[in-house]
Amino acid sequence: MKLRTLLMGAIATTAFTPVVYADGHEGDRGRDGQLNIIYWQAPSTLNPFLSGGTKENEAASLVLESLARFNEAGEMVPWLAEDIPSVDNGGVSEDLTSITWTLKEGIVWSDGTALTADDLIFTHEYCTHPESGCASVSYFDGVVSVEAEGERGVKITFDAPKPFPYTAFVGAESPILQKAQFQDCLGARAPECTEANFGPIGTGPFVVSDFRPNDVITYVANENYREEGKPAFATVTFKGGGDAAAAARSVLETGEFDYAWNLQLAPDVLDRMEAVGKGTVVAAYGTSVERLHLNQTNADPALGPDKRSVFMNGDNAHPFLTDPKVGQALSMAIDRELIVEVGYGAGGQPTCNVLPAPALYASEANDCLTQDIEGANALLDEAGWVDTNGNGIRDKDGVELSVLYQTSTNAVRQDTQALIKDWWSQIGVETELRNIDASVFFGGDPGSPDTFQKFYADIEMYTNNFAGVDPEAYMANWLCSDIPTPATQWQGSNIQRFCMPEYDELVEKMSVTSDLEERGELAKQMNDMIIQSYSIIPLVHRGNPSAHANTLGGVKMSDWDSELWNIADWYRIKN
């Protein structure tokens, strides 16, 4: 899909709006009264730059907006900007070192003053101030300057060619603050501005009327909102606290609330609640994939700390996991559908790709969805892995197919481990299971032997994803140079120690390609290379389940932006 197509899509959406209106929910602003939202983790502040947490970003997204947002398909939608700049329409310079956005005409803050380029220039200054500790500072990576151009233009200049320049001021993590409100809050003074942090002035459909940290937020409709007749709700209560089950109950069973967020519950619990018939469970799929990483280096405990799980330029290869045939057999033996059914329900789909979305980047070359124990057995026989000593475990040249399989402590993960252990025993692979407390496993302490980076095991399982819609930085995770080693204090994102010069070349190529379709092709190729090396075995594409009342219309969940990104379009369905 080219940008032009995306734009056409956006235009088509606008053209479609009257049809939606004909549905019978047009009318005055605030016609539908009260909307109740429950987030069981309560927001602590409404300044997303000071927190970085999802709950704060989403609560702030009712008020603060950015130039463009991502819809439910991960496509960019112009929001405060007139259109999405590209090389074709002249918005992005030929050498890819600058992008020029044009603000929509007549946009005002909720206090009635006009939104200008000054506010964007200030937001950049605010977030990149060295003492501010801004959570979104990486969105301004490589930005040299932000300047006004003409009446409504804003030019962002980068220090090097930036093939995907849509990071600063795009999406829920990088919104625009009002200069007039925040100008005395730069750097170390940021925490002193409690009033501004708790009630930022924005351009969004709602205005904060009361903020109680970690408890509840009340909003009222923004009288200066740019679209006539929106939002449909006059007031919003954004309640926090409790737990996921209670939040689900309040929407699905008692009907006290209209929308509940992040309901990672056992599938049968959620199903039973949904059966009451007051609400619907919806899920947004981003890029989170639960996967197995197959250690490509030798993790034998007998090796010393300088050798165990250390790549050593390929001289310390794993005795059998570097053989794609073994990996393929392990993957074929897994019934992903069953894993989803047992542990994920509405919150997961089986997947065969480590990069499952957005559609533009998702490969279709891999097929793994049907379990094939017989095929796996045949494959191992053919590769010479047979049980020569009669202990029920396949071996070759004195090496037994026996793995240590670790993950973090979590009920769903332990269920998955047990299932997989059983399937692997059916193909003659012995599995030892281990689980480690999440705070240690993901803690990154270089002194601990149990971190996922150190990978003192043969196979480990966890979920990872990337923010935004562009996979360039994510795919660069698997460069040879990103392998964690003692020399780097075990920092590095190439956890399974995958190294392929051809792959590195593709990463290099992607960093200079700006055409979206070509980038998509490159990402697919890289995904396929990793999958077909069987150093990563993807299991489940994980979604974020939320629930909304059956009387609430217009919900379009997006995992690429705030879930509440289109709250201005929400309305009450009346019978």
Add this chain to the structure above:
Amino acid sequence: MLTYTIRRLVLSIPTLLFISIVIFLLLQLAPGDPMAQVPLTVPPEVKQQMREALGLGAPIHVQYWKWLVQFFWIEPQVFVDWLTRDSFFFGWLPDTNLYTGQLRVISWQTRSPVMDIVVQRLPQTLWVVGMSYIVGILIALPIGIYSAYRQYSLFDQAGTFVSMIGFSIPPFFSGVLVIVIFSVNLGWFPSIYDTTHVVTDWASFKVQLNQMILPVMVLALQTTAQISRFMRASMLDNLNQDYVRTARAKGLKESVVVLVHVLRNSMIPIITVIALGIPSIFGGAIITETLFKVNGIGQLLLTALFANDLPMVMTLTFIFAVLIVLFNLIADVLYGILDPRIRYD
């Protein structure tokens, strides 16, 4: 008695300082990172910058000293200013304007003053937990008295049974149970407490009452269980005393014997027990508050613990320590006032 009180008050200062050091060091030793809840997609170097912005880099003794100054010197200034400016009792005094904008105790989660949030949270905690305490006592006393008077009767056995239930069923079970029965199945009461609700008239008072019933019920069950047991035991001790026989022998009515002579003497230890329980009202009820989303002090402490918000946890636990020390003193003094046999001087 006065010298005793003053001596105890002076002694409590080193006690509280010691407690504050212990809390501070324990929190420092506990593993945890205030950035743990920030998503994996935020790069590690950005997280490091955020940590530095919170002041985590400073040496431990500097952090402790800062907290001491903020809590004992700057916060009282803010409090006195508030008293002379906005409060009902002292608002007529001239504005003191002591506070000149120094850094107060700042929460890491919200980047706002901890005490402001505590003040914001107190009303719902006092309403719900305080009300349940009062309700619990009002139910417990008659049960305790009558159970003791008719020991081993059917009523006593039933009372014992209910108390055992109150003791042994934790609120995370009874709370969910009443939600399932009364909110989900019957739909009588809300399962989520609305902290923004303001009582202005009869109708809104009924709404407030409605949303308070379930949490108060769950909490009062526990208070009732404890206090009715104490009351019963204390009554039993006194009922067999010689002075009771004397009272009956001189022809007093049974109601006077029980409710005046025996009850007054039995109340001495009970009042101490009740006074010692008051700090726990301010401490909130962590589990019940979370279950019903009352979002009072207890829930505040819980979220602060999860978020590793050390200044918030430190300040809250220290306030609890102050209250416990204070109410211990009050209980001791009350004991001396109620029982003329006890003299401290």
